[in-house]
Every structure is written in C-alpha cells, then in structure tokens.
Amino acid sequence: MDEIEFRRRVYANPQSPEQELLDAASDNPDYQKILDQAQELDTDVSNAVTAISVPADLQDKLLKIPASAGISGEELIQRESANSSYFHYYAAAATFLLAIGVTFSIVFNSGPSVQDIALGDNVLDHLYIDFEEINAFSRGEGNNFEIVNAANVSQILANAGTQFLSNDFMRSMPVRVAKPCEIIPAFQSAHLILQGSRGAVSVFVINNSPVSVEYRFRDDRFNGVVIPMGKGNMILVGEETENLDPYKDLFADNVEWVI
Numbered sequence: 001m002d003e004i005e006f007r008r009r010v011y012a013n014p015q016s017p018e019q020e021l022l023d024a025a026s027d028n029p030d031y032q033k034i035l036d037q038a039q040e041l042d043t044d045v046s047n048a049v050t051a052i053s054v055p056a057d058l059q060d061k062l063l064k065i066p067a068s069a070g071i072s073g074e075e076l077i078q079r080e081s082a083n084s085s086y087f088h089y090y091a092a093a094a095t096f097l098l099a100i101g102v103t104f105s106i107v108f109n110s111g112p113s114v115q116d117i118a119l120g121d122n123v124l125d126h127l128y129i130d131f132e133e134i135n136a137f138s139r140g141e142g143n144n145f146e147i148v149n150a151a152n153v154s155q156i157l158a159n160a161g162t163q164f165l166s167n168d169f170m171r172s173m174p175v176r177v178a179k180p181c182e183i184i185p186a187f188q189s190a191h192l193i194l195q196g197s198r199g200a201v202s203v204f205v206i207n208n209s210p211v212s213v214e215y216r217f218r219d220d221r222f223n224g225v226v227i228p229m230g231k232g233n234m235i236l237v238g239e240e241t242e243n244l245d246p247y248k249d250l251f252a253d254n255v256e257w258v259i
Helices: 003-012 019-027 029-050 058-063 073-080 085-110 114-129 131-138 150-159 167-172 245-254
Strands: 162-164 177-181 189-195 200-206 215-218 222-229 232-239 255-257
Touching (some): 003 029, 003 215, 114 131, 114 215, 150 167, 150 177, 150 189, 162 167, 200 245, 245 255
Antiparallel strands (some): 162 255, 200 232, 222 232
C-alpha cells in the first residue's frame, strides 16, 4: 500500500482504522505518524464541535436579517422559538463547517501534490528502462560492477548541478554505476547505483523544482522516497524491503547543489 492510499483510507475513518492500516502503521514509522496525527486532529475537531457556546446576541442578529423569500428574521425566530436547540444547531453547524475547512487545509494540503506524485511515477518508469542492471544487483551480482572512480562520479553529478561534499563520503559509499539520465525532459539528472542489503539502491538527483513535501512511493517491486533539497530533488529507490532511511540521511547530509 503506497502512502497516498494509506492517507486516503486513514482520513476516511481515523478513529476506527481497518486492521490492514494498523498493520501497515506498525511496520512503518512514517505511516504510524500519519495515523497519530489524523486521530489527534479528528479528536480536536470533535471537541471543538461539542464545546460550542451559542453567542448571546445570536437571536438579535437573526432578527435583523432583512425579509427574504416571503419570510422575515422575526418570523424565523418565532417559528423556532419553541425549540431553542435550533440556535445550538445553527452555531454548531457553522463551527463544524469551519473545522472541516481547517481539517482539509491542514491534512490534505500537507501531502504531496499531483505534480509531486508524478515525479515518483516517472522515476519508477525510468527504473524499468535500466531493468537489466537493477536485476543484476538483485541477484547479488552488484559487486561484480567495478567501483566508479571519483572523477567520473563527480562529472555525472556536476552535469546535474550537484556534488559530494567530500571524497571520504564517496569512498564510504562505493558507487557501482553512475550515468546521466532523463527523468523529466528539459531537466538534468544523475543516476547512481549502489549495492544495498536487498539489491540495487538507486540515487537520483534532478534539478527541477523541489517537491512541496518529502513523500514515499512504491509499486509491486520497488519502494522510494522523494526528498526536496534546496534547488532540486533527491530520490532514493530500492527493492520493496530495502530500508532507505540510512541512505537518505547520509546522502542528504553530503550532497549539495552548485547551480
């Protein structure tokens, strides 16, 4: 289950998530954080609605409403005066709509945009172009590729407007494949491949507009993360069970833009 599907299903019923969602959250700290935040926000909204106090001057304001469609504000009050809960309903409904608006603004705008998601899809498409190399790594043959020398790695990164901060980092993370690639037309990008614990770990840098928020993506085979970095994006992709977090932290701290 990818992050977008997880968010959609959690937001539909945050207080009573399906067991599949609970299992996904227990296996993924990022998903657990999304679930916790959704439940906390849902509780805050519920508390806000139930804690409504009707303004003392609400009835006076309604009486001043000009006559419209054959009914005046005074007639409206007279019709509903027998049931004072109407005013509580009116105030609660208004507050609830406001709360819902805030919820959508905070929760739904916190996720990646459609354009952001398209970048992850483009990366997955590109991986299947390099399928033979990726498959060699998954068969445990990645170490058969010679380590790319520092000068060639630096040149490939420079073409995409980036560089490593030090040669020591490059030696600690031996790159087995380094080449320019095209993820999005008109933007320069570089593709580095390392031997991970489950197969190939691909590191992409691309000098397009940074995504609005870091997010994870996956398909039936791969999992990845898109990380906004100043003047562009870094994308890491590995096999489905590959833990990308160590690579994310290391590369985020040791790659800089030079454009």
